[in-house]
Amino acid sequence: MPRIAIIGIGLIGGSLALALKRAQIESLEIVGCDTERGVAGRARKQGAIDHEARDATSAARGAAIVAVATPISQLRDVFEAIAPALEEGAIVTDTASTKRDPLRWAAELLPEHVSFVGGHPMAGKEQPGLDAADAALFEGRPWAITPSMGASEGAIRAVEGLVATVGARPVIIDGAEHDSYVAAVSHLPLVASTALFTLASQSQAWPDLATLAGPGFRDLTRLASTDPGLSHDICLTNRENLLHWLDRYIEELRRLRGLIADEGRQEELYKEFVRAQADRDVFLTKPPERGPAGERPETPSAREQMLSFMMGDYLVRRTKEIDRMLDERERDLREQKGP
Amino acid sequence: MPRIAIIGIGLIGGSLALALKRAQIESLEIVGCDTERGVAGRARKQGAIDHEARDATSAARGAAIVAVATPISQLRDVFEAIAPALEEGAIVTDTASTKRDPLRWAAELLPEHVSFVGGHPMAGKEQPGLDAADAALFEGRPWAITPSMGASEGAIRAVEGLVATVGARPVIIDGAEHDSYVAAVSHLPLVASTALFTLASQSQAWPDLATLAGPGFRDLTRLASTDPGLSHDICLTNRENLLHWLDRYIEELRRLRGLIADEGRQEELYKEFVRAQADRDVFLTKPPERGPAGERPETPSAREQMLSFMMGDYLVRRTKEIDRMLDERERDLREQKGP
Numbered sequence: 001m002p003r004i005a006i007i008g009i010g011l012i013g014g015s016l017a018l019a020l021k022r023a024q025i026e027s028l029e030i031v032g033c034d035t036e037r038g039v040a041g042r043a044r045k046q047g048a049i050d051h052e053a054r055d056a057t058s059a060a061r062g063a064a065i066v067a068v069a070t071p072i073s074q075l076r077d078v079f080e081a082i083a084p085a086l087e088e089g090a091i092v093t094d095t096a097s098t099k100r101d102p103l104r105w106a107a108e109l110l111p112e113h114v115s116f117v118g119g120h121p122m123a124g125k126e127q128p129g130l131d132a133a134d135a136a137l138f139e140g141r142p143w144a145i146t147p148s149m150g151a152s153e154g155a156i157r158a159v160e161g162l163v164a165t166v167g168a169r170p171v172i173i174d175g176a177e178h179d180s181y182v183a184a185v186s187h188l189p190l191v192a193s194t195a196l197f198t199l200a201s202q203s204q205a206w207p208d209l210a211t212l213a214g215p216g217f218r219d220l221t222r223l224a225s226t227d228p229g230l231s232h233d234i235c236l237t238n239r240e241n242l243l244h245w246l247d248r249y250i251e252e253l254r255r256l257r258g259l260i261a262d263e264g265r266q267e268e269l270y271k272e273f274v275r276a277q278a279d280r281d282v283f284l285t286k287p288p289e290r291g292p293a294g295e296r297p298e299t300p301s302a303r304e305q306m307l308s309f310m311m312g313d314y315l316v317r318r319t320k321e322i323d324r325m326l327d328e329r330e331r332d333l334r335e336q337k338g339p
Numbered sequence: 340m341p342r343i344a345i346i347g348i349g350l351i352g353g354s355l356a357l358a359l360k361r362a363q364i365e366s367l368e369i370v371g372c373d374t375e376r377g378v379a380g381r382a383r384k385q386g387a388i389d390h391e392a393r394d395a396t397s398a399a400r401g402a403a404i405v406a407v408a409t410p411i412s413q414l415r416d417v418f419e420a421i422a423p424a425l426e427e428g429a430i431v432t433d434t435a436s437t438k439r440d441p442l443r444w445a446a447e448l449l450p451e452h453v454s455f456v457g458g459h460p461m462a463g464k465e466q467p468g469l470d471a472a473d474a475a476l477f478e479g480r481p482w483a484i485t486p487s488m489g490a491s492e493g494a495i496r497a498v499e500g501l502v503a504t505v506g507a508r509p510v511i512i513d514g515a516e517h518d519s520y521v522a523a524v525s526h527l528p529l530v531a532s533t534a535l536f537t538l539a540s541q542s543q544a545w546p547d548l549a550t551l552a553g554p555g556f557r558d559l560t561r562l563a564s565t566d567p568g569l570s571h572d573i574c575l576t577n578r579e580n581l582l583h584w585l586d587r588y589i590e591e592l593r594r595l596r597g598l599i600a601d602e603g604r605q606e607e608l609y610k611e612f613v614r615a616q617a618d619r620d621v622f623l624t625k626p627p628e629r630g631p632a633g634e635r636p637e638t639p640s641a642r643e644q645m646l647s648f649m650m651g652d653y654l655v656r657r658t659k660e661i662d663r664m665l666d667e668r669e670r671d672l673r674e675q676k677g678p
Contacts, residue, residue, distance in 0.1 A: 142550060171551060177547065192531060194611070210622055215480070220562065239599060239600070242599060249592070253531070276563040
């Protein structure tokens with residue numbers, strides 16, 4: 001049976017498992033593990049995974065796809081742990097918010113006979129952990145796919161299929177580009193949101209401000225509730241890109257400040273608001289497509305894409321196992337006969 | 340029948356009408372008008388209002404409460420138009436985002452025999468107009484109430500009752516304080532959101548950024564879709580407060596930037612994220628109360644509060660009308676008799 005291993009069954013790993021279960025792929029076996037005691041057991045009882053593994057190494061053994069959904073700070077150790085257990089032709093993917101380090105660690109630690117295809121679902125929630133996991137978390141969301149240099153075409157297609165199977169929109173992109181772009185649309189918003197909340201909540205007027213805060217303030221500060229470990233990991237692993245966009249944001253705020261302050265430039269200010277509203281309307285109503293890779297594959301074909309790879313991989317492995325068994329049997333027979 | 344006039348039946352005025360209808364106050368008559376052709380008619384057909392008035396002056400005539408829900412740029416003209424039509428003891432309220440100008444215009448233009456009690460519902464949507472109106476728009480939202488110097492205690496209680504009747508949480512506050520606080524929790528978020536969207540959408544990488552933008556980016560840029568006229572009005576009418584908070588925000592971003600850039604201060608940075616998350620949790624789970632005025636009155640008593648005022652007002656007017664009719668009849672009788 002084709003097997004997928006999910007290492008780290010938190011919000012993302014748990015949602016991935018649930019979304020795969022929802023896709024009802026009969027022949028697919030999901031193995032999961034988590035360093036937090038009891039989590040894998042709960043995931044199995046909930047029906048998110050089929051089997052618990054005691055650690056990453058055993059989870060990876062025999063898996064066609066290994067999806068590592070731990071915090072990025074544990075990723076290097078997980079790669080080290082799974083490397084000896086990975087089958088030839090297996091695919092390793094991850095879900096970390098930045099891709100430079102995962103790609104480097106994969107090149108350094110994973111065997112050449114596997115394909116590393118990085119991944120980053122652009123979806124999340126404030127609540128971390130398996131309890132917050134949701135089969136619909138990835139529905140319609142972009143999921144960046146960053147293949148390593150050595151990844152096979154089939155492996156890239158398989159990850160694309162996996163991503164589409166769980167309802168997300170695969171976006172194949174270079175790892176360095178990914179890190180620079182998400183700094184703008186994900187990491188800068190995180191810092192902007194945290195700064196806004198901190199400014200208000202650390203102000204002496206906070207009790208009054210909080211009383212008046214409406215849905216606008218809530219939405220704008222939502223990302224301040226991100227898991228602090230994740231926020232900090234993002235700052236650590238994508239520092240240069242984040243600082244670049246943060247500087248540009250401060251510059252943009254200064255520019256708008258100049259327009260607001262200048263009575264002679266009110267028409268210009270008004271036009272800024274008009275343009276922002278119009279452009280955002282376009283953004284919302286015509287979701288962008290990024291070349292053929294940006295197209296969302298139909299679910300059945302996506303599923304077939306993933307399965308055909310996994311099946312193919314399974315057959316390759318099975319053939320090898322049979323070959324090895326036959327070899328061993330031949331050797332045994334030879335030994336029985338004696339030299 | 341006690342009458343409330345709603346002048347301007349857009350998103351806010353329309354939602355106010357629908358929410359009052361939802362409260363099923365049998366004896367309440369809602370009169371509405373809008374400068375946009377056909378809007379009042381549609382509102383009547385939808386059952387949001389009972390009667391159309393052809394303009395603000397006629398709408399205000401005979402109303403116990405006049406709620407002006409036009410853009411702030413039309414407020415002064417509306418005050419001028421309704422002033423001669425207002426009954427003695429009537430209440431005028433508004434829904435503008437800033438309160439300094441409405442309070443000044445009310446003092447300047449409204450007759451002394453009415454009470455001006457400013458209002459500002461901290462609720463909204465990107466879509467403007469009657470079509471976006473929603474009876475549940477104010478549900479659980481703060482609604483600032485800024486009484487003028489001359490407003491009677493009964494008038495303040497009546498507006499409080501009106502606000503609670505439509506499901507909002509009344510927050511009585513001084514007008515100048517209001518403008519300073521909403522600059523922090525409403526107007527700064529608007530500018531921060533617009534700046535973030537403009538920065539990304541004006542960038543050369545926008546097609547790629549848009550492809551990767553997830554729910555975080557969408558939420559953080561939601562306020563960039565605010566009606567441009569409203570955004571500009573806010574900047575015009577609350578400039579000093581907004582600039583003050585904008586400067587503090589830029590300062591806060593610089594401070595966080597410093598922590599992100601400095602390898603020696605990573606623990607400090609991590610603690611910032613921890614504190615923001617923890618404080619926001621408290622903010623979300625324990626909505627603030629601002630003294631007795633912040634308490635949400637029970638709906639029945641709130642409704643009674645509003646109605647008892649309106650009924651009282653109605654009786655006062657009715658008594659005067661009867662007195663006048665009697666006077667006229669007496670005069671007629673005298674004239675018939677001849678001098």
